[in-house]
Amino acid sequence: xxxxxxxxxxxxxxxxAGLGRAQDDALVLWHAYGEAEAAGLHAAVxxxxxxxxxxxxxxxxxxxxxxxxxxxxxIPAGNxxxxxxxxxxxxxxxxxxxxxxxxxxxxxxxxxxxxxxxLTVDGTAYGVPLQWKSVALFVNDGxxxxxxxxxxxxxxRAPRREGITPLAWEVSNAYASAALFHAFGAELLDDxxxxxxxxxxxxxxxxxxxxxxxxxxxxxEASGALVTDLFASGRAMTAIxxxxxxxxxxxxxxxxxxxxxxxxxxxxxxxxFSTIEAAMVARGARHPEDALALARFLGSVEGAVLRATEGAxxxxxxxxxDDPRIAGLTRLRGFYEAARTARPMPTHRLMSATFxxxxxxxxxxxxxxxEPAAALEEGRRRFEDETRPPPAARDPQVFALxxxxxxxxxxxxxxxxxxxxxxxxxxxxxxxxxxxxxxxxVAVGLLVVFPLLVGALTSFFAEVPDxxxxxxxxxxxxxxxxxxxxxxxxxxxxxxxxYAVLLVTVLWTVVNLIGHLGLGVSLALVLSRPAMKLKGLxxxxxxxxxxxxxxxxxxxxxxxxxxxxxxxxxxxEAFGAEPVSWFAHFSTAFxxxxxxxxxxxxxxxxxxxxxxxxxxxxxxxxxxxxxxASAREQFLRITLPLxxxxxxxxxxxxxxxxFNMFNVVFLVxxxxxDGSTEILVSEAYRWAFTRxxxxxxxxxxxxxxxxxxxxxxRLSARLSEKVAR
Numbered sequence: 001x002x003x004x005x006x007x008x009x010x011x012x013x014x015x016x017a018g019l020g021r022a023q024d025d026a027l028v029l030w031h032a033y034g035e036a037e038a039a040g041l042h043a044a045v046x047x048x049x050x051x052x053x054x055x056x057x058x059x060x061x062x063x064x065x066x067x068x069x070x071x072x073x074x075i076p077a078g079n080x081x082x083x084x085x086x087x088x089x090x091x092x093x094x095x096x097x098x099x100x101x102x103x104x105x106x107x108x109x110x111x112x113x114x115x116x117x118x119l120t121v122d123g124t125a126y127g128v129p130l131q132w133k134s135v136a137l138f139v140n141d142g143x144x145x146x147x148x149x150x151x152x153x154x155x156x157r158a159p160r161r162e163g164i165t166p167l168a169w170e171v172s173n174a175y176a177s178a179a180l181f182h183a184f185g186a187e188l189l190d191d192x193x194x195x196x197x198x199x200x201x202x203x204x205x206x207x208x209x210x211x212x213x214x215x216x217x218x219x220x221e222a223s224g225a226l227v228t229d230l231f232a233s234g235r236a237m238t239a240i241x242x243x244x245x246x247x248x249x250x251x252x253x254x255x256x257x258x259x260x261x262x263x264x265x266x267x268x269x270x271x272x273f274s275t276i277e278a279a280m281v282a283r284g285a286r287h288p289e290d291a292l293a294l295a296r297f298l299g300s301v302e303g304a305v306l307r308a309t310e311g312a313x314x315x316x317x318x319x320x321x322d323d324p325r326i327a328g329l330t331r332l333r334g335f336y337e338a339a340r341t342a343r344p345m346p347t348h349r350l351m352s353a354t355f356x357x358x359x360x361x362x363x364x365x366x367x368x369x370x371e372p373a374a375a376l377e378e379g380r381r382r383f384e385d386e387t388r389p390p391p392a393a394r395d396p397q398v399f400a401l402x403x404x405x406x407x408x409x410x411x412x413x414x415x416x417x418x419x420x421x422x423x424x425x426x427x428x429x430x431x432x433x434x435x436x437x438x439x440x441x442v443a444v445g446l447l448v449v450f451p452l453l454v455g456a457l458t459s460f461f462a463e464v465p466d467x468x469x470x471x472x473x474x475x476x477x478x479x480x481x482x483x484x485x486x487x488x489x490x491x492x493x494x495x496x497x498x499y500a501v502l503l504v505t506v507l508w509t510v511v512n513l514i515g516h517l518g519l520g521v522s523l524a525l526v527l528s529r530p531a532m533k534l535k536g537l538x539x540x541x542x543x544x545x546x547x548x549x550x551x552x553x554x555x556x557x558x559x560x561x562x563x564x565x566x567x568x569x570x571x572x573e574a575f576g577a578e579p580v581s582w583f584a585h586f587s588t589a590f591x592x593x594x595x596x597x598x599x600x601x602x603x604x605x606x607x608x609x610x611x612x613x614x615x616x617x618x619x620x621x622x623x624x625x626x627x628x629a630s631a632r633e634q635f636l637r638i639t640l641p642l643x644x645x646x647x648x649x650x651x652x653x654x655x656x657x658x659f660n661m662f663n664v665v666f667l668v669x670x671x672x673x674d675g676s677t678e679i680l681v682s683e684a685y686r687w688a689f690t691r692x693x694x695x696x697x698x699x700x701x702x703x704x705x706x707x708x709x710x711x712x713x714r715l716s717a718r719l720s721e722k723v724a725r
Contacts, residue, residue, distance in 0.1 A: 026056045030081040032064040040311015044303040082291040087275040088118040089345040103281040106296045110319040115276045118344040127278030128299040129316035132339030134274035138239040141254040153264045156217040168227040168236035174358040181205045182271035183263045188354040195383040206365045206372040221563045257334035274342030357382040386691040390462035391479030459699035480700035505679040512658045515598035520605025546603035554667035557596040583672040612646035652716045
């Protein structure tokens with residue numbers, strides 16, 4: 001038996017080794033497609049394998065949100081793909097990271113020059129164009145029969161029907177509304193990397209957008225989900241969206257797609273951004289020649305036809321559109337014609353930093369909070385503040401000297417402390433206990449203390465591009481802390497300053513704790529009554545909000561606060577009240593965040609209170625009743641004083657949780673309106689991931705947050721000692 005088991009184990013090991021070699025020999029392709037697009041890709045890959053006997057391709061799907069991060073981690077380590085598919089707008093960052101090798105199509109004349117130019121840097125091509133992606137005009141053929149959709153204004157003049165939106169368009173999204181700004185000659189970023197969404201053209205476009213919302217042509221506070229829902233459910237005559245919406249449309253909906261209409265006021269058509277998706281050969285690929293051959297096959301006429309027919313790809317091969325197999329695909333051709341007139345997304349490294357300030361400026365205009373000129377100028381100032389050059393380099397020797405002196409003082413203090421005979425005797429007596437807890441000490445050190453130290457060290461550095469375009473770190477000392485604590489040279493309580501966000505965070509923490517305590521203690525008192533029936537069932541139901549993951553609850557509550565589709569506004573309308581734009585004002589957006597977090601947090605306080613109530617002796621209440629104390633007096637003089645010591649640690653823990661409750665603020669209000677509901681932890685996230693990836697500045701924010709929490713915990717500990725006395 002043992003020999004048979006050994007042989008079986010050896011066979012399994014050899015099989016695994018063979019599988020590893022087979023995987024090593026295979027050509028690896030990464031993509032971030034959905035199910036429909038992936039079907040077209042697999043069809044083309046199968047045709048490539050049939051044309052190249054002995055060559056196998058492993059097609060690996062990756063989540064879109066983490067796609068770029070996975071590439072940056074895997075390719076330098078030698079664990080990445082041979083070929084990957086992505087948009088041209090990420091090409092500069094991939095070149096900076098050294099992830100892409102030169103690759104060009106076999107027949108350049110098969111493609112539009114704009115598509116090739118977008119993938120060319122300094123005269124070298126770094127990808128084979130596969131498909132175009134840009135927004136186009138969707139038309140409901142039933143609702144829009146006889147509609148003149150040639151101009152934006154003619155759509156706005158269409159006869160109105162109850163419950164029907166003339167144009168579903170996410171105008172508050174800078175990517176979606178950029179088409180209108182381009183029609184007026186404005187742009188988000190100029191060729192020199194300067195914010196350009198200012199001036200008469202941009203103001204005219206913003207004014208027109210606000211007018212479309214006011215007269216009901218475009219739904220108020222439209223999101224991408226709302227645009228899809230309105231058009232898919234037959235409640236929108238037209239919609240502006242991209243091919244990614246097609247998968248959500250029902251099969252029985254009669255619709256067509258056209259290039260975007262003209263704008264009479266601008267005398268020009270809407271010109272959207274486009275993305276050219278390409279097959280890129282990874283630098284250091286195991287099979288670079290085969291990877292290039294696969295990329296060229298995917299972009300060829302044969303590969304393009306398969307991708308178009310099987311996966312509805314809006315293929316970039318101009319020659320493929322002459323093929324009779326896809327010549328009759330009118331919807332795809334509509335997307336293709338729209339993309340040909342689009343403007344490829346600029347690949348400047350600051351392009352991504354323009355969207356957030358532009359969107360907040362557009363939303364201010366749509367809400368009527370500011371005139372277009374003032375709102376757009378404020379967007380420019382924020383862009384310049386968020387993208388200003390990093391601090392100048394500092395001499396690290398002074399810092400190293402200070403750290404060395406501090407370390408020496410700490411070491412001397414430890415030596416002096418260990419010289420105490422009583423302490424050494426106590427350590428000797430507890431040697432066994434230390435041995436049992438050593439693994440926990442190491443685990444906490446590696447998982448908690450070490451990351452904190454690394455984060456603190458990161459706050460002293462800034463990332464800057466070098467002459468080769470790669471990002472390097474340079475020592476800037478306490479410059480990040482000085483910028484944060486000086487409000488970056490602006491008003492101390494100005495928009496987005498550390499102190500303004502701190503005040504919002506403190507208000508957020510206090511209001512939530514009041515809600516947690518008030519609701520949790522009240523429910524616990526009700527459930528602790530002896531006459532209450534089905535207490536077990538009620539306790540299970542009331543604990544459910546705490547058991548559900550916070551991000552799931554946050555997304556559900558955000559949906560309930562939606563202006564058009566939310567359940568809360570539906571209830572208000574049922575009682576005759578007007579629907580509320582919950583995220584248009586600080587008070588309502590803050591209330592939406594608080595309602596969500598109170599729902600998440602009250603079960604914890606309820607459970608703690610229920611446990612504390614069981615520890616209060618019943619004879620105390622009986623004695624008070626004999627003395628004639630009322631129920632109110634018993635609660636104030638017995639219950640509350642005895643609950644205090646048990647609740648105080650829970651309140652402290654709840655305060656820390658609420659202070660750092662990133663999920664609710666980020667997912668419910670997203671900081672709206674205009675970033676006024678951001679708290680410290682979400683503001684640190686913005687600096688780390690949406691404002692130029694300023695990790696050093698974000699790390700300094702995190703250190704300051706840690707310092708505030710340490711201060712609060714120390715004050716709470718002293719308060720707890722006083723209560724205990």
